[in-house]
Structures are given as C-alpha cells and as structure tokens.
Amino acid sequence: MTTRTRQRLALLSLSLTAQFSKKGSSCGAKALDVYRSDVVSVTPWLAPVVWEGTFNPVLLDSIYEPQNISVAVTVFAVGKYIMFLKNFLETAEQHFFIGFNVHVYVFTDRTKDVPQVKMAAGRQLTVRSVPSSKRWQEISARRMELIQLLIEEELHHTDYIFCLDVDSKFHGRWGSESLGGLVAVIHPDDRSRFPYERRPESRAYLAPGEGDFYYCGGGVWRPRTGSTPARCLAGGEWSHLKRKPEIHIIRFSGVVKNYADIRPNV
Numbered sequence: 478m479t480t481r482t483r484q485r486l487a488l489l490s491l492s493l494t495a496q497f498s499k500k501g502s503s504c505g506a507k508a509l510d511v512y513r514s515d516v517v518s519v520t521p522w523l524a525p526v527v528w529e530g531t532f533n534p535v536l537l538d539s540i541y542e543p544q545n546i547s548v549a550v551t552v553f554a555v556g557k558y559i560m561f562l563k564n565f566l567e568t569a570e571q572h573f574f575i576g577f578n579v580h581v582y583v584f585t586d587r588t589k590d591v592p593q594v595k596m597a598a599g600r601q602l603t604v605r606s607v608p609s610s611k612r613w614q615e616i617s618a619r620r621m622e623l624i625q626l627l628i629e630e631e632l633h634h635t636d637y638i639f640c641l642d643v644d645s646k647f648h649g650r651w652g653s654e655s656l657g658g659l660v661a662v663i664h665p666d667d668r669s670r671f672p673y674e675r676r677p678e679s680r681a682y683l684a685p686g687e688g689d690f691y692y693c694g695g696g697v698w699r700p701r702t703g704s705t706p707a708r709c710l711a712g713g714e715w716s717h718l719k720r721k722p723e724i725h726i727i728r729f730s731g732v733v734k735n736y737a738d739i740r741p742n743v
C-alpha cells in the first residue's frame with residue numbers, strides 16, 4: 478500500500494467515525510463519544526486536531542495494525558542530555574505505539590552511557606554516534622542534517638518518522654491517531670507568550686496578530702511534504718505551566734530543566 482493511500486485511510490477513518498455516530502450502527506455507542514465541542518478539532522485547512530475524545534483508538538488501531546506499518550523515532554542525547562534518555566525510552570515502552578513496529582534511533586556522543594532498556598517484541602533501538610559540541614545551537618541545527626542522512630541510508634521503507642526531544646516523557650497513549658503526512662504538536666503555553674518570528678526577511682515571518690497554532694519544535698517530519706501540518710496533536714504539557722481544563726489526558730510532557738546546568742553554553 479502506498480503512503481498516499483495510508484494518509485487517505487487515516488482521514489477516512491475519522492470521517493467513518495463521524496458517520497457511524499450519525500447512523501447509529503453497532504459501533505454507534507462508542508463512536509458517539511468521539512466528539513468534543515469545547516475545542517477546535519479541525520484547522521481552517523481541514524487537518525484534524527487530535528484531542529482526547531476526538532478519535533476512537535480501537536477503530537484506528539484496527540485499521541493500521543493489519544497494514545504492519547513501521548514507525549521510526551529519532552532522538553538526540555548529546556552531552557548532559559543523556560540523563561534524560563532512560564526515562565524517555567522507558568516511558569516510550571509504556572505508551573508510544575504499543576503493538577506496532579517501532580525503531581528508535583538514538584544519536585549521542587556518549588554511546589557507552591546509553592541505558593539498557595528492555596524493549597517489547599517488534600521494537601528495537603539503534604545507537605548512532607555523533608560528535609560532541611560546545612554549542613547547543615549547533616547540536617540543535619545539525620539534527621535535521623543527521624536525520625536526513627539517516628533517512629537516505631536506512632529509512633527508505635519506514636512509513637512514519639517522529640523526531641522527538643529527549644527531555645520529554647510519555648504519560649498516556651501516543652499511537653495511530655497521530656499518523657499523517659506531516660504532524661505537528663500544539664504547544665500548550667499561552668499564545669501571547671510565543672516567540673513568533675518577527676524578522677520580515679525570514680520566510681517564517683508573522684505580523685503581530687497573525688498566526689493560528691503554535692507548534693512545538695519537535696513533532697514529526699517526513700520527506701516530500703509541505704509545511705502545513707496534516708494533523709495536529711494536542712495533549713502535551715510543561716509541568717511549570719498551569720494545566721488547562723481542555724486537556725483531558727496528558728500524553729507527554731517536557732521535563733523542566735535548568736538550561737544553565739545542562740546545555741554546554743548559554
């Protein structure tokens with residue numbers, strides 16, 4: 478099955494859910510619950526915004542499982558950020574694409590310090606050695622280049638690739654509801670506090686008052702897609718922020734850290 482067909486299937490599955498609820502089929506009772514009126518559940522360009530309660534996980538898994546899809550994760554743990562890796566991997570084992578083929582690629586300069594985490598059948602970890610750096614900006618900027626290389630070398634047949642921050646941990650299901658051509662995670666902070674790009678010379682420039690969603694720097698990236706997300710995930714948190722009532726289930730969180738302690742430079 479081609480990638481495009483899969484994407485269509487993902488969207489189809491959502492509309493199927495809606496149809497079931499209208500027609501009151503045997504799936505009806507469950508599907509009827511799949512509805513939220515208190516949040517925006519579709520973007521103006523018709524990408525689903527995935528809140529808890531807007532999808533039926535059993536139905537979605539039953540569509541994706543027979544397709545035997547493969548999911549890759551890239552995560553960088555350079556320098557002191559290696560300290561976050563154990564928690565990241567352990568919580569991913571509990572919540573991230575359970576029952577699917579998952580291949581985690583860890584990029585690190587401290588290969589000897591990669592923790593041994595027992596992984597379930599169908600899941601594996603590969604460590605890629607990268608040089609250390611004295612500047613976090615360089616570590617951050619080089620990530621895309623190294624991911625691109627990985628795709629060219631090893632990921633031709635991988636269906637979906639998620640690029641995640643290592644200083645994150647999973648608390649709740651993150652699975653097939655997040656599959657799409659280009660997926661972004663909505664940042665849980667207040668919109669007024671976001672550092673939008675204000676330099677007019679930048680292609681990402683937004684005038685004050687413009688802009689709809691603000692995405693986390695992490696998310697999912699796939700080759701040959703445009704820059705408007707086909708799917709937006711909600712349900713993240715940074716524990717120093719006040720929990721918002723519309724977030725029913727925390728799926729993942731960013732670990733609160735003191736940048737001065739862990740980044741090689743400030």
Ligand SMILES: CC(=O)N[C@H]1[C@@H](OP(=O)(O)OP(=O)(O)OC[C@H]2O[C@@H](n3ccc(=O)[nH]c3=O)[C@H](O)[C@@H]2O)O[C@H](CO)[C@H](O)[C@@H]1O
Pocket residue numbers: 552553554555556557558613616617641642643644692693694695731739740741
């Ligand atoms: C969730 C989210 O919105 N994250 C973004 C935000 O994260 P943060 O402000 O949380 O940045 P960060 O310090 O977590 O750095 C991003 C990632 O780079 C890696 N790293 C960084 C420094 C280092 O010394 N060693 C190392 O391995 C590590 O995987 C880390 O998770 O801003 C960054 C750029 O500043 C990136 O855009 C991140 O994706």
Ligand SMILES: [Mn+2]
Pocket residue numbers: 642643644731
């Ligand atoms: Mn981070």
